[in-house]
Amino acid sequence: MSKQVLTRQRVLELIDQLQVGEAIPSERRLSTDLGISRLTLRAALDDLVRDGYLERRHGSGTFVSEPKIAQQLTLTSFSEDMRRRGMTAGSRTIELRETHAGAAVGRALKVSPDARVVLIRRLRMADGEPMALETLHVPAALVPDLTREMLEDASFYELIERRYGVVIASGMQSIEPTVTNEEESKLLSVPLHSPAFLFERTSRTAAGETVEFVRSLYRGDRYRLVAELSQRRDRPALVTPVLAAAADRET
Template sequence: MAPAKQTAVKSESLYLQLQNSLREAITSRKLSPNDAIPTERELAEEFNVSRITVRKAVDGLVYEGLLTRRQGAGTFVATRVEKSYSKMTSFTEDMQSRGRVPSSKWLSKTAGLVNPEESLSMGLSPGTLVYRFNRMRFADGTSMGLDYATVPGDCLPSLEAVEDSLYEALERFGTRPVRALQRLRAVAFNAEQAKLLDIPTGSPGLLIERRGFLADGRPAEFTQSYYRGDAYDLMSELSHNP
């Protein structure tokens, strides 16, 4: 039984080595967006592995959103951002995992009393203090969307606690959400939003509303994210368990 186990471990190691090599080439920009990667046969010969191992490594990078397959053309470095709809990650984490350079521009940081929509969405009592963080999002210098986040006052000590990343600040104070409910719908960007993103008014977009919760069930965030429909895809993995 031992030799079979060693073979399995070796096969797994080869698949991870190849996947990491391709990921590094993408994140270091040795392979640029829209570049074609070598064929399965070419990769198998170059790395001295089976085509099954190559396919498994590439499948993982397709799932991550780093690669995309085009029927009849081959496999290419992704140009659009694919956001997993089943994983709780920040915009910064999404971009970095795909080899993109994320950045944000603060539109406003304010403190105030919870409004009716926030109160209903997070179950907060009237008069509760909340912090609001509104940002523009960029990847490699290209505008991607707008973020409007509201956080209960008891999750952060002050507005100044948030520098570049809201989730990093929440992590630091032990109030990063561990569970969330999300709702997705198609929208058209209004004139103000379109001007900020430098796109035509009425351009199609995706609105993701997220309500995040702490481990004890308390609300930690209510975020409305508007993403450009021409630059952002949502991806989810489904399974059937009879």
């Protein structure tokens, strides 16, 4: 464990004991208190500023910032996403069967079209309300003896990590607009041809092994993406998914 990561954790604990808007000790003070160099502390603080926990004011201090409604779009599971919003993530398994990959899925998973894959369809819910329809494809060899019960109201990522020791490290996700068809509308409890986001994601382990190909259909009336834009080229746009309240839609 690097010192920087350790420092990050210690500062996070410190933040927990402070009110929003309060200042943390000065950099010089903190670095000597923690027994590390100021540069190392600054690297850890940079981290926390990027993640939105802290806010710097030159000449004034570093302050605990307002908690974000949504964190940035990272490689998180639906479950984790909802937990961060303070909502209860639910899941109803609609389908679970083994099949062969086929051309498109095979290409996405980097396996032969004949390879066996497990197909999982789940309805994902937030506080009991249907939010998204998820279709997962996973190479069958990776998840032997998977049962419906294991998937019920569970995070798939946590499941495969605990049970199979598979840890997702990176991925690629595309986002496009679409509309719901009859089946999807029924499952999501929205009118036919409602606008929706279609996310397609492939995820890999640190070793580069492709673990899953997921197509998720999110209700467009409840899910939206927000990007903070900055002219500075050294700071990527911060894209945050946001749940829209039912009333928060005028247009």
